[in-house]
Amino acid sequence: MGEHFCFVGNQELNGIVRGRSVPSARRDTVLESGLPWVPANITIGALNTLPPDNPFGPVGEIRLMPIPDAAITLTNGTTPAYDITLCEFAQSDGSAWTCCPRTALKAAIDDLETQTGLTLKVALEHEFTVRGLNTINHIAFSPSAGRVGSVLAERVLTILDKSGFTLDQFVAEYGPGQYEIAGQPAEPLQAADRTVLTLEAIRHAAADLGLQASFLPKPANDQVGNGVHVHFSLWRGHENVTVDKEWVDGDAGGFLAGILDAAKPLTFLSVTSPNSYARYKPQSWVGTYICAGLRNREAMVRIVPRQPDRNGAYPAASMEYRTSDATANVYLMLTALIRAGLDGIKADLASPKSVAQDPATLDEDTRKSMALQHLPASMDELITDDVMAHVSDWLGQDLGAAYLSCRRNDVRHAQDMDFEQLAQQLGTVY
Ligand code: GLU
Numbered sequence: 001m002g003e004h005f006c007f008v009g010n011q012e013l014n015g016i017v018r019g020r021s022v023p024s025a026r027r028d029t030v031l032e033s034g035l036p037w038v039p040a041n042i043t044i045g046a047l048n049t050l051p052p053d054n055p056f057g058p059v060g061e062i063r064l065m066p067i068p069d070a071a072i073t074l075t076n077g078t079t080p081a082y083d084i085t086l087c088e089f090a091q092s093d094g095s096a097w098t099c100c101p102r103t104a105l106k107a108a109i110d111d112l113e114t115q116t117g118l119t120l121k122v123a124l125e126h127e128f129t130v131r132g133l134n135t136i137n138h139i140a141f142s143p144s145a146g147r148v149g150s151v152l153a154e155r156v157l158t159i160l161d162k163s164g165f166t167l168d169q170f171v172a173e174y175g176p177g178q179y180e181i182a183g184q185p186a187e188p189l190q191a192a193d194r195t196v197l198t199l200e201a202i203r204h205a206a207a208d209l210g211l212q213a214s215f216l217p218k219p220a221n222d223q224v225g226n227g228v229h230v231h232f233s234l235w236r237g238h239e240n241v242t243v244d245k246e247w248v249d250g251d252a253g254g255f256l257a258g259i260l261d262a263a264k265p266l267t268f269l270s271v272t273s274p275n276s277y278a279r280y281k282p283q284s285w286v287g288t289y290i291c292a293g294l295r296n297r298e299a300m301v302r303i304v305p306r307q308p309d310r311n312g313a314y315p316a317a318s319m320e321y322r323t324s325d326a327t328a329n330v331y332l333m334l335t336a337l338i339r340a341g342l343d344g345i346k347a348d349l350a351s352p353k354s355v356a357q358d359p360a361t362l363d364e365d366t367r368k369s370m371a372l373q374h375l376p377a378s379m380d381e382l383i384t385d386d387v388m389a390h391v392s393d394w395l396g397q398d399l400g401a402a403y404l405s406c407r408r409n410d411v412r413h414a415q416d417m418d419f420e421q422l423a424q425q426l427g428t429v430y
């Protein structure tokens with residue numbers, strides 16, 4: 001491969017990958033020592049505006065410190081290659097910076113393990129819309145739609161394969177031009193890195209084919225949304241301790257209760273764009289009621305036992321957090337999930353009861369008796385003292401303040417636009 005450019009960067013607080021690229025001749029030096037970066041750049045909004053109240057202003061300098069193993073090379077055999085290497089946002093001397101999302105995730109993983117002895121495995125599913133495919137009718141889950149999408153899937157797999165990982169599935173989903181990828185289970189940091197790289201691979205491979213791949217949560221008001229479903233399992237050593245007798249108890253029950261208890265701050269950190277809330281419709285399999293349910297796709301957390309083994313254990317079980325989407329920074333999404341769960345274990349919360357029905361079909365009195373609450377219908381409703389206290393506790397004051405400035409910026413932009421305008425603009429970003 002001849003001279004080409006090597007990009008170093010990562011998802012900032014709007015879930016958008018930003019960074020700098022250098023000629024490949026400089027690659028080794030840069031992988032070693034990083035590149036200078038501007039603190040405020042982690043807050044640039046999806047519409048390329050700096051939040052007026054971002055805490056950094058024009059001052060300061062940080063460093064993009066590359067993670068050499070978290071890299072892909074984009075090439076279609078004809079255009080020059082382009083390397084993407086993910087990084088941490090570090091202080092200028094290379095040490096940890098309080099506002100780095102990847103660093104926040106590492107701290108959450110460490111705390112979970114040291115305080116409970118538990119580790120987590122994560123597998124993320126992403127839905128997205130592909131425009132420009134040569135198809136007469138996108139028949140959901142059919143081989144015809146699968147085959148049409150496979151031109152894209154094959155390119156993506158080739159890119160990922162060269163970096164030593166792959167996908168579990170590539171599915172022709174329900175909506176027009178909608179596909180879904182499922183990542184392989186991995187420890188959370190690796191799952192997050194691979195997610196960022198996979199999404200970039202999909203966007204670039206689609207562009208090379210003259211297509212557009214968009215992960216926007218709600219591309220059109222009358223179409224199903226594009227969700228991100230986070231499957232996670234709790235492990236004690238080599239034992240999956242997520243499910244016992246088709247439900248969740250012990251530490252896993254506390255973890256699940258912690259997630260439901262902190263549903264609002266978790267949503268604030270994992271459902272990031274004003275467009276996201278248009279996806280929040282009951283009976284769209286999004287899981288907008290704050291509850292957990294055995295195999296229930298209208299619960300915020302679906303419990304998925306899968307096959308028991310001969311001893312009645314569930315080695316492949318997972319819980320599935322269903323409400324997030326790809327406008328989130330995936331490191332912060334997983335940080336919030338782990339922090340909420342850990343808080344639940346530490347507070348000794350009891351495992352919730354399974355909600356077996358679609359909550360939207362129950363009458364108001366029944367919902368009340370089951371304490372079933374709907375998630376807030378817009379982002380501004382989530383900017384409350386209680387939510388912000390959780391965010392500061394989980395991420396620290398500095399990162400919390402920077403993140404809040406981004407969300408306020410989003411709310412401000414959304415006020416000036418109707419659904420279609422915003423969806424059109426954000427659809428080319430996400
Ligand atoms: N498209 C739905 C969502 O927005 C999910 C459908 C499914 O369960 O795959 O999350």
Ligand code: MG
Binds near residue numbers: 127173180
């Ligand atoms: Mg799906």
